[in-house]
Amino acid sequence: MSQFDIRKIGGRIGAEVVGADVRDLSDRIFGEIHEALLEHKVLGFRGQDLTDDDQLAFAAKWGELTGAHPTVPGIDGKREILPVDGEASRANQWHTDVTFVQTPPKISTLRGLVVPPYGGNTLIANTAAAYRDLPDELRAFADGLWAVHTNDYDYVKPAAAGVDPAKQAEHRKAFVSQTWKTAHPVVRVHPESGERNLFIGGFAQRIVGLSGTESRAILDILQAYVTRPENVLRWVWSPGDLIVFDNRITQHYAPDDYGDLPRRLHRVTVAGDVPAGTDGRESYRVEGDNAAHYTPTATPS
Template identity: 70%
Template sequence: MTGSGFDIRRVGGRIGAEIIGVDISRPLDPGVVAEINGALIEHKALFFRGQDLDDTAQLRFASLFGELTTAHPTVPSADGQPNVLAVNGEEGIRSNRWHTDVTFLRTPPKATTLRSLVVPPYGGNTLIANAASAYRDLPDALRELADRLWAEHTNDHDYAEPRTAKAAEHRRRFVSRKYRTAHPVVRVHPESGERGLFIGGFAQRLVGLNADDSRDLLRILQNYVIRPENVVRWSWAPGDLVLFDNRITQHYAPDDYGTLPRLLHRVTVAGDVPVGIDGERSRVVEGDDAEHYTPAAAA
């Protein structure tokens, strides 16, 4: 029980907690918001069951944690909602690859909210991984190596393999502006000071290494992130909202629900420029700062 009278119940051993007793469809007191943010820093992913939300309420809730981004740097927003991205499994475009949202930009989001509108009767879960516990799991020699590495993240790769004409069109839009950014492989969380592995599906090459060595090392590091101990699985029900810290997690949506419909709405909170353990900040390699997407671009 928190000081504000709601419950925080752990869902996983290393990541994830359900928030019980808060109606996030209504305006929240600053003290409640501070406690939720503290729980987010501690648990990395928070789950709210059975909320009565529409886009306006989701936008209001997400904005409690900072300025909002627009829907996406290249993909169109939901109709009439410039800050809302429709995550629609019906189109054959499914995020069944581990990733952290929009790391191909210099200022990826701070946090992501996902709200369920249509969920399949089976499958369609979301998996979220703790990149901080993954970092702590590294053997000393591998951790020391990771501390010195930088990775280039880009949207111009086979993140979503086109299977249909719609998927091919989505792919074309996704890379209509090409971005490439160098981030530290080990990011220092700006609020907690924790270190986490900042890699995932958009990380395609390690700075200073060839493609083969990059793939091998990234695969080794990534395997620590997605160890079952570091992962929580959320089974969606209509009206659920998930809030996760995009600075220190990765997520994955298994493609295990056939042709059944699945629709989520995503709203993201603008983030800052990642910083490595030596204080060096991420830098643009190709593209721009995407000022049309995030108010953090001027940082």
């Protein structure tokens, strides 16, 4: 018998893990949590009240950790922890973490530290369900497409209420201090479950072989399936919450709907592999180095 419950939140995505302390998980219970993540794509743990070291230890159960980000520094003394601070930037658009490198992280963990009394939720979408929603003709078309992902675009929107313009400018300067462009299959095959999903999101800026205008039109059509309400989970934060999502088969979005109120999370990510498409071909670098300083699974130069 399991010592905890896994309770579905939505029909297509998301479950809450009840009765488990992530600081004290047996191999058997962690195995069940692992299987639950593959099924539900995102898991939420209420009221864990973890320290930074606790979060790092839990994330490390999933595999080797990445740095905080390829260009944005981590918190002092903890290079693997990225501060997600609404005062410095608000990246309120759909994306999958760090897809502009050849080996994006496979797992992302987010921990709530400072949470506004309203707004500031995190939305997470099931990109496998989106792929299954496509009409047969559009699905066959998408199977053969490749997209170039890059960090060099307007990822962070103009300063809003509560955002410090100087901190935002500093964040933007760091974010694009080095440029990467990587071609990934638009339809990725999940390396564990074998599910196909739409591996696109905000960093996907161009379809290989097409113009910018043509690319935008196709990406917008496919993205509309990802963000259908039935494919999306909304996590309403409380301080001390932890969520874990499979970065290989989800997108996420943080709505900028909390005015000048503070919001701060800590993110830790787990190193992933090179994505592969439906024909087995793997992602390849177009511009930039192999990001070996960021991820231990970087492919050789």
